[in-house]
Amino acid sequence: MSQAASHKAQKGLIVKQTGPLALIQDAGRFGVAHLGVTQGGAADWIAFRWANWLLGNASNSAALEIVMGGGLSLESEREVHLALTGADLDAQLDGKPLAPNARFQLLPGQRLVFRQPRQGLRAYLAFPGGLNAPEVLGSRACTAREQFGGLHEDGKPLQVGDRLTWQGTAPAMRRIADDQAPRMPVSGCRLPIVLGSQIASFSGRALFQAFNQPWTVDNRADRMGVRLTGPALHGSLTGIISEGIPLGAVQVPQDGQPIVLMNDRQTIGGYPRLGALTPIACATLAQCLPGTQVWLTPVSASQAQDDYRHQLGVWVGG
Amino acid sequence: MKPTIESSRIEIRIETAAMDALMVRLFDAIDEANMAWVIAADQALRKTFGAALIDLVPSYTTLLVHYDCQQATHTEALQLINKALSGLTPVDTQAGELHDIPVWYDESVGPELPKVAQRAGLSVDELIEQHCQHDYCVFALGFAPGYGFMGLVDEAIATPRLKTPRSKVAAGSVGIADRQTAIYPLLSPGGWNILGRTNVALFEHAKRGEPLLRPGDKVRFRAISRDEFEADGGDTTPMEERS
Structure with missing residues (x-):
């Protein structure tokens, strides 16, 4: 079975509703700037690194960059441990508030909703072993202008009906020490x-x-x-x-x-x-x-x- | 700090550009003769930095060196640049490839053909002939994957950018801005004066990491008919009908 076909067969998270922008990102596309190819990658790379760290992923594993929230809704088809870092987008798991900078469990049928920014702008959702997505020039970073990356290899953000699947199974059990948790910027x-x-x-x-x-x-x-x-x-x-x-x-x-x-x-x-x-x-x-x-x-x-x-x-x- | 390096004929300046990036400045004006030096510097820097190099972006007069600051400190990076470029000599300019680019020049896919011709006091056919007459030098890649900034077009047909850029310029569009000419590798916004369309797959080459056009290469445009363009698989959808 081809890699693409096995991804389709795999259960994952289904996009039920989209917000303003949710993109698959990794650390970025390097070594190709001389071709006119942009860097891309997680804009808040620190929060992105923390999200992967929480699951024991390789630091460059593809994760989801969620801007603003705006009603983005993801429904799980299987049990999985995910990690959420960065902005506080008033995330809820089946209606219950979900704190950023921690890992959490999602059960089949449960729904994750990102509502609106309370602190910061971009949240990062990491998956065991990183998200499956086609690699272009050594990176899974999604860059709209260039039509590089993304689930359908067209540089587009998540669409309703998309299925997110991941590469690993048993993530590490880590938590961020209180004094290390990434803080969102304040005015000044x-x-x-x-x-x-x-x-x-x-x-x-x-x-x-x-x-x-x-x-x-x-x-x-x-x-x-x-x-x-x-x-x-x-x-x-x-x-x-x-x-x-x-x-x-x-x-x-x-x-x-x-x-x-x-x-x-x-x-x-x-x-x-x-x-x-x-x-x-x-x-x-x-x-x-x-x-x-x-x-x-x-x-x-x-x-x-x-x-x-x-x-x-x-x-x-x- | 602006350290300089003695080379045989040019003064090389190194400037801080970012935490982990240094700008190597070779010249202060655009000139085809720069390319032999820029390419030589590109090769020398790649070789000397090895795995400590993250990205190297050559342009008309400069090279931006983005290095891995976990492998080299700011001072060490300066030393590596010095080592790479001392005694630099230009490469053989004949080494670049000459590309033959077939273009269907037509108002439907090149809406600025009449305007550019009129400005230059030429007929459309004379303008096309003029645009096809030179071997243009590829100065730099940028703007989009595989997009090559080329020049210099004859002073007579040089035309400033559109006042209001188009939100969508078709892939393969061949345009002029001032004394430069270029091909849009993929559908993108842009403000160049569009004269025609080619079916050369610039974007696909770049996506594989093997750009068709490289700095120092030469490009010659060749006018083809609609039939030839279509036979080659060219997309004849007029510019205005793209949405």
Whole structure:
């Protein structure tokens, strides 16, 4: 039997109702940016890693990224242990509240519903051994624009009637220590930024404004980029010759309002940049609802790497 | 910090781009002659970084080095770049492949044909001839999987992007923006002036990880008839009827 056919025969979770957006994601698609292929992957990679950790999965196992909730409803056809992390989307299991950052059991016929964000924006639902989904260029990340990934290999989010199946059977029994549980950002949070190539092209006034007052997360925000609003930042450059764009790059188009480029960004682009948010800051920003106030806080690349390695160390051994 | 590397003829600058990414800057202006250096730097960086390299994105004048900071610190990555690029020499520019791209130039699939011709003071046939006359250099891949930014088109037919980009440009659309030309690998939004359509499978190549067009390659467009385009399996659905 082909792999696809065996997935169809396997019992799983059925999508009964969809919300605004639920995507299959893993850590992302790497080593192919030079082809013009976007990175993709879980926007809050920290919550994503915790979800897989809770089940003892490999850290790159495909999970579900659920944005906002909005009535997404999944019904189980079999007994399974899942893990839920990230945003508190007022999830309910057969009408009973389900706390994030823990594993839980789902019995046949039980229904899981994600209602609305109470804290954060994106929840991650991990499955034993990771979700089954076709792999494209080494990743199961679902990227809509490119039509890569997804259950039907068309880059589309979950649809009513889709059946989610998974690769493993007996997950680990883990819980997150209270002091380690990922916290959702609050207004006034800090986003560390490593300053980049065009920083000297901005005026002194623009640089003062960039780092000494809060920015507001705009509702023009998706997996490609998050716009921040505040005073217009100006500099001597209106455009540059297109160059590679790292994760978290803070580009400033002509209107002076910064856009943070996230997982589904294009691979090269021609707007001057202040620098790039650290991966930890990107995870934070991915959970900020529109209206949240954030501060851009310069940090050295070396300090950012120390913080990053410290974060990775949390999952070692456990 | 802007360390520079001495190479035989160019000044190479290394800039911090992100926590785990460095920008290698070779030039300050677009030029076909850059490509021999960009490709040489690409090969040298891949070889020197080995498994510590996550992604390497070459563009017109730069290369973005995204490295694994669990395998190399910021300082070590700077040293690796220095090691890779000191004494760099350009590759042989004749090494790139020449691609023959058949295009059905027609207003139904290339709605800006009359406008671009008119701007240039040419007939549509003269415009097509002009677009087919050069071997265009592939400068960079980006925007979409397998999308190659090519140029430079003759100054006379250079045309600025549409004021309002189309929400849907058909796969295979061949367009011009300023002095650049490109082919859309898949249905996507876009603001280039579309002149025609090709049936070359750019997207499918990229999806397999083997792009048809690579930086430094040359592309020559060749005008074909509707019959030839259809015989090749080309989709003749007019641009406006796509939804």
